[in-house]
Amino acid sequence: MRGLPLPVSDSLTRDEEGHVTSVFISVDMEGVAGIAHRKQVIRGLGDYEVGRELMTGEANAAVAGAFEGGATRVVVNDAHGDMFNLLPEKLDPRAELVLGSPKVPFSMMQGFGPEFDLALFIGYHAAAGTEAAVLDHTYYGRALYQVRVNAQSWTEAALNAALAGTFGVPVGLVTGDDKACAQAEKQVPGVRTVVVKHAMGRGVARTLHPAAAREAIRAAAAEVVRMAGEFRPFRPDPPFVLEADVLTTGIADLCSLVPGVDRVGPRTLRYESDDFRDAFRCLLCWTYLGESEAPRYPGT
DSSP, rough: OOOOSOOOOOTOOTTTSOOOOOOEEEEEETSTTOOOOOOGSSSTTHHHHHHHHHHHHHHHHHHHHOOOTOOSSSEEEESSTTTSSOGGGGSOOOEEEEEEOOTTTTGGTTTOOOTSEEEEEEEOOOOOTTTTTOOOOOSSSSTTEEEEETEEEHHHHHHHHHHHEEEHHHHEEEEEEEEHHHHHHHHHTEEEEEEEEEEEEEEEEOOHHHHHHHHHHHHHHHHHHTGGGGGGOOOOOEEEEEEEEEEEEHHHHHHHTSTEEEETTEEEEEEEESOOHOOOOOHHHHHHHHHGGGGGTTTT
């Protein structure tokens, strides 16, 4: 586990024994141990059903660790693809599950709010355009080529952590491949990470055995929950200039319809706000509008 804790956040609410009470876990699939190829993560393809099992296994490891660390409530959000991939019957029965789509207004963070004390991100991946990273993309790879905030490329982990920060809640843990973890440590100060595989290409990885990865995740989740007071929310300073390069001019046509969005290039969109939640909602609008256009362009 990597990363250094930061000073105590005053946002935490604790039970009479001083334990964190509520933990939110956002679970993606591309960063799960044993997964390297797109056929493992897309419904109806290849080993997708095996991918669901692996994803559920890591979710359960994080849940077990959170309870071991002192949580009394854990909510798990299925944050991959169509967002109903986790197997409810096989999920730890102590956890609550958020699944289904479309998830508005918070997508990968659906169900999140100020009642949580800590967030954990499991199975996350690197940003779009990252070299030698497993299945790199940012929110919707068939529409968004790159997403930038204040001229810096941001990962899903950074975007979601900044959203959590608007509620005063820190992110304690990110797990995934080595590239995803390195980016999380750089963009979200103080976060801990667990590397479950080393990426060797977009569809190639040297991975831990799933059982070994789950044990590492369980131990890390328990530790960060115990140490939750040593993390602080990720709160970048406004204003927030959100930009996205999209894959086609047709996608840009649709996304530029969003009020307040400027089209600053044939395939580049821009939105500015002092409220990160507004910028986040704009990103989701681009995602859904882009999704409606992207299927017309297979292979792009």
